[in-house]
Amino acid sequence: MRRSQTFLTCLLLLLSLPAIASAQPRRIDADEDETGGGGATSSTASDASADQAPPPQPTPQPPPRATPQVDTGAPPRVYVVSVAADDTLEGYAQRAGAAARHELRSLTSVDWRAADQLFLGYDDSALETIERARVRLDQGRQAYLNLDLQQAIALLSGAVTDFDSSAAALEDPEDVGQALLFLGASYAFNGQAREATRAFARLQVQMPHIVPDPNVFPPDVIQRFDAARPRDAASPAASISIESDPPGAIAYVDFVARGVTPIVVSGLVGGEHIVRVTRAGATPSVTSVTVRARATESTSAFLVDGDRTAGLHEAIASIRDADIAAAPAGTPVHTVAEILDVERIGVIRVANSDVEGQVDIELLVYDVTNGRRLVRGAGTAPVAIGELEAAVHRLVSGALEAALTTRPQATEAEPPPPVDEESPLTPPPPPPEHSVVEEWWFWTILGGAVLIGAAIAVGVVLGTQGSSLGQNPSGVVVLEF
8 A cells, every 4th residue: 555655646746747847936026015914924835936037848837937026126225234132142132233234135126236245345346246156156056957967167166266256245145155065066076076075074074063064065065965974074173363443343263253353263164264354334354264273363444434434333333322213313323324325224232141052132123214113023043153133134134125115104293103012033943844746856756956956946835934013003014924
């Protein structure tokens, strides 16, 4: 009976392959309203694949669903900054801010570029290079899934080179980590063991929290990744001492914010690390530091604020103790928005939590023209690298969409709405158990690169979670996670 059921399951899956192969993951941008009400952001597998043009298929495909287009003029200028309740939390606050800005850059319906360049202190060439790197990453990943390994290697190695040359504009390790991961897998599949080991070794030195998913990558790739593990990976004890002039700058090691200078960043794996030192509005200092296992190396940076961003660092720092129920002219939040020249400004505040290994996070989004608060979300999130970022991605995605698709009900003559009650940010639910259709070996047995790509698309769609949104009577959107 079990054997008959298995045969029947495989037969049904084979009959449904054209529909599965045409499924494509889709990002929902902030100005779209898929549910038809109140800026809700939850999505399903059906609407996640509707608006992307499918790749060529042997069977005719229906035309993509038309989405009504509304001419709203220029996209709103939006940005997000972060502050800590005290200096000991500055690293977590900056990681939360970096994760928020990473999510912001994925939205095509808002303009973040000019503010991002002012805040991070990079030039137009860095922006062009990093955008080209992200295109190469997407194309290289798809080439890998299609088993076009030579093309994947060319695209992914180009992406890594571009990411390295634009390190001044990088404050999140996810993109470069994914480029290294898929590059190493492409080398391994192509029989280039030495090159695969080199890519995986760098990944494990600089971004040990990024590991290959066994449901996506076959055992040979996993084994090659494990074989590249540095000797001191189990007990990393290398350190880098970082100073700056002026002090109080943010120190990043391998694209992860670690705290304010002067600081000693410990617990590192021996090898080459990328150190970036910056403060809001200053041109960052980026350098490569090689440290031996269980040894300490030192580096320093001299920072100069840009002409257009004078006072930005001080204004952001003063948000810590300010009343930010609203953001009228003259308040620190409004000053930050004016310097960055944005119409919407988001503020993330990070504080100590009563739960060990977690921090309290509060996100507020304001309309700069009238100082009103549009969105508020609050709760706790884990501090582990990767987990904090994932929680912030969900928080910011829902908040920005709500801020751009809802309008406060109060009029301009009325005072700003009062502070709403705290909305919980619950821990993310555990991932669902993988079914057989998500396993790499299942699609390998059935054969074909298209099937492998379909399995990945199904996994992405199943993993997409949206925030549920509501609007209270005062016009302030309240997020529940």
